Amino acid sequence: MPTDRERAVFEAAIKLGALYHQFVGTPVSPETAASIEKAIESAVSLQPYVTKVKVELDRSVMLENPFGYSEVSGRMFAVTISTRVGDATCTAALRYENGYPMMSIID
Amino acid sequence: MPTDRERAVFEAAIKLGALYHQFVGTPVSPETAASIEKAIESAVSLQPYVTKVKVELDRSVMLENPFGYSEVSGRMFAVTISTRVGDATCTAALRYENGYPMMSIID
Amino acid sequence: MPTDRERAVFEAAIKLGALYHQFVGTPVSPETAASIEKAIESAVSLQPYVTKVKVELDRSVMLENPFGYSEVSGRMFAVTISTRVGDATCTAALRYENGYPMMSIID
Amino acid sequence: MPTDRERAVFEAAIKLGALYHQFVGTPVSPETAASIEKAIESAVSLQPYVTKVKVELDRSVMLENPFGYSEVSGRMFAVTISTRVGDATCTAALRYENGYPMMSIID
Numbered sequence: 001m002p003t004d005r006e007r008a009v010f011e012a013a014i015k016l017g018a019l020y021h022q023f024v025g026t027p028v029s030p031e032t033a034a035s036i037e038k039a040i041e042s043a044v045s046l047q048p049y050v051t052k053v054k055v056e057l058d059r060s061v062m063l064e065n066p067f068g069y070s071e072v073s074g075r076m077f078a079v080t081i082s083t084r085v086g087d088a089t090c091t092a093a094l095r096y097e098n099g100y101p102m103m104s105i106i107d
Numbered sequence: 108m109p110t111d112r113e114r115a116v117f118e119a120a121i122k123l124g125a126l127y128h129q130f131v132g133t134p135v136s137p138e139t140a141a142s143i144e145k146a147i148e149s150a151v152s153l154q155p156y157v158t159k160v161k162v163e164l165d166r167s168v169m170l171e172n173p174f175g176y177s178e179v180s181g182r183m184f185a186v187t188i189s190t191r192v193g194d195a196t197c198t199a200a201l202r203y204e205n206g207y208p209m210m211s212i213i214d
Numbered sequence: 215m216p217t218d219r220e221r222a223v224f225e226a227a228i229k230l231g232a233l234y235h236q237f238v239g240t241p242v243s244p245e246t247a248a249s250i251e252k253a254i255e256s257a258v259s260l261q262p263y264v265t266k267v268k269v270e271l272d273r274s275v276m277l278e279n280p281f282g283y284s285e286v287s288g289r290m291f292a293v294t295i296s297t298r299v300g301d302a303t304c305t306a307a308l309r310y311e312n313g314y315p316m317m318s319i320i321d
Numbered sequence: 322m323p324t325d326r327e328r329a330v331f332e333a334a335i336k337l338g339a340l341y342h343q344f345v346g347t348p349v350s351p352e353t354a355a356s357i358e359k360a361i362e363s364a365v366s367l368q369p370y371v372t373k374v375k376v377e378l379d380r381s382v383m384l385e386n387p388f389g390y391s392e393v394s395g396r397m398f399a400v401t402i403s404t405r406v407g408d409a410t411c412t413a414a415l416r417y418e419n420g421y422p423m424m425s426i427i428d
Contacts, residue, residue: 017338124231253360
């Protein structure tokens with residue numbers, strides 16, 4: 001049987017993997033980024049065991065294509081998610097590091 | 108060479124196919140549906156040749172799973188998109204009909 | 215009422231928009247690209263009014279991230295789709311041009 | 322610092338969340354299911370720390386829409402993933418249970 005801590009870790013990671021692959025490719029610009037952030041946060045908040053979620057999309061890497069917008073990509077994400085299972089908790093993050101959207105346990 | 112009308116039709120359809128497959132599977136509930144609708148509209152608005160977009164997600168078919176939420180699915184969508192290329196326009200829609208998320212030219 | 219030609223154009227465009235947003239973000243490498251191409255072709259082939267589909271993912275732009283793989287992105291796609299509605303047909307393509315995954319009617 | 326076991330759990334969960342949200346909505350039929358399964362397995366295999374992955378899509382719930390196909394949905398998935406970080410391992414699964422695509426640690 002997994003421990004509550006292992007389950008809290010497991011649940012946090014599901015959400016990071018899920019949100020990344022759900023939203024990558026979504027058209028976005030600095031003007032619309034807030035609505036995409038809010039939608040992602042609202043989606044993650046519904047999922048089981050989530051106690052907190054913060055999503056920030058880096059406007060500075062929203063380079064314009066010829067039609068004046070960008071697409072959500074790994075390099076834009078700064079996400080922190082907290083989960084609780086029983087008395088155990090986990091905080092995990094998604095950050096762009098060394099050319100990779102790195103997901104890691106931070107607490 | 109395609110006509111402007113054909114291109115307006117083409118551009119409207121791209122957006123319908125795109126939004127459906129981008130957002131299907133997103134966790135949603137009646138409480139968060141408005142933020143998902145807004146995100147979809149903001150994403151579509153950025154795309155080329157779009158002059159108008161309206162997205163409504165049917166709350167009445169957001170059946171709760173054991174964790175109390177639902178996922179965006181074909182049966183929820185009511186979308187209308189208008190495009191303009193040159194002097195030509197097209198309005199197209201996505202509606203759930205006969206068990207299928209039907210996309211069609213309505214003008 | 216739309217003409218058969220307009221409907222053939224409409225149907226081709228739906229499939230291009232759909233496949234792009236369905237598969238962008240999928241982990242891929244030159245070794246696995248053929249299975250992703252085949253999956254995309256099999257998915258598009260099922261959709262209504264499609265008579266032909268060819269998907270090629272450009273291996274030369276599958277740059278390795280620190281873990282040795284890449285993700286399906288707009289710059290990889292070369293897709294051609296043909297549709298038929300009544301006696302009318304349409305062939306449309308997705309190509310990466312000028313930094314943009316351009317979709318266009320080619321016949 | 323997380324333990325190797327926690328990291329193995331974390332990595333397995335990322336892949337489950339990712340594949341679900343990447344592939345949900347993909348057109349599929351019993352005839353094409355094998356190519357979708359293969360594509361998902363090839364995508365997961367590339368991701369870090371994965372040692373084994375098995376994806377099965379339940380053909381018996383691929384109900385035909387009016388155009389004769391279905392879409393990948395939560396009720397179709399039977400997935401098992403194994404990861405290794407250092408000397409620690411984790412096996413996790415995705416199964417449809419009680420109307421929900423349940424992800425859990427099984428070893």
